[in-house]
Amino acid sequence: AGEQGRGFAVVASEVRSLAGRSAEAAREVKALISASVENVEAGTALVDRAGQTMQEIVQSVQRVSGIIEEITASTAEQSRDMQQVNAAVGELEQMTQQNAALVEESAAAAGAMSEQAAVLERLVGRFRLADTRPVQLARLTAG
Template sequence: GKGFAVVAEEVRSLAQRSAEAAKNTAQLIEDSAKNVDNGVALTSEVQSILGEITDGANKVTDLITEIAAASREQADGIGQVNSAVDQLNRVTQDNAASSEQSSAAANELNSQVQQLMDLLSQFQMTRQDGGRQRQQQRAPARAEAPRRPRPEAPPKGRGRSASQVLPLDDDDLADF
């Protein structure tokens, strides 16, 4: 008797503990299944986010490629502008040199015109003052050679400046 009751009590206690362990195991399995479902959902979400990150990285790569191409085009354009500026600089220097040469030539011509006008006015004064008297006063010891008639120069206005005789229009030099 008494041993049988002790054994029965132990079997009952063991059965209760087994039932509780089974409940706990079922609960753990249920919790694990929920965690697996959550893990699957999180994995899907991570996969979606990684896809978006990959798309964003591809867009950034495309933008960087476009920026690099645009930068190369701008560098080429800047090179062309630099070349054009260099050419303009050379042309400007050539024009300045030509302008200086033209100015020097104009000044020389102006000087020569002034000299010619002075000579011409001396000839006119000689003719108006009775050129023979003046020449005789200058060279009395010379024998007078037969004179050829001088061609008459067209009358020139006295006191005219070189710029009136040969005007230097600055408008003609505007291209330089």
């Protein structure tokens, strides 16, 4: 039994050593699994935060897009208004030119009428009435 006992003791020692190493490996695996679970949970939290951030970005982009549409509509409206203002200014310029031409014509007509009135006064001044005084145009028009 001595030789067999020693063989059994060697086998038992190896089994104990193997059991210790297995227990240590199991603890390491458990630690690795725990670390992996923590990493997965942290990764999940990061993904959740990234998802929320992406939603916020999408909402911001939608708001900016809406603002851009409003700006585009306002710009188009302002452009139409400016075209109307330009057309009105063009019409005013044309009317101003017409008025200036009419003023020139009126001034010329007034000058011509003044000359004709002077000629008429000279001609009427040649006539003598019964009292032999020259007729004054101013008296004729006042009377």
